Amino acid sequence: MENRRIDIWAGRGTGYSEDGSDETDLLTEYCQYTDDGCEFAGSCLGCSLPRFIYDLPGGKHRWLKELRDKELVRQFSDEGKEVKALAGTFGISQRTVQRILKRT
DSSP states (O other), X not given: OTTOEEETTTTEEEEEOTTSOEEEEEOGGXXXXXXOOOSSOSOSTTOXXXXXXXXXXXXXXXXXXXXXXXXXXXXXXXXXXXXXXXXXXXXXXXXXXXHHHHHO
């Protein structure tokens, strides 16, 4: 990628890829973009998340854990489920359930 020349005014960059072949690297304004979304939303423009999930620290894993923790706390407080039952439902240890409940 050291031999890369970018021609901004023409809207394209030319250079050589790592395998030695010529490549054209268009700026985003000149690319055909298909909004296919991801596993959380069918379209990026129609997504309910405030930011791209993989740009956040911890990404998808952290987001899913936060959802799990909120549901766990809800079941504990609203439905009155016990720690042992919550651990079995969510597939985590009783100690992890206690840690989650302590944080809230």
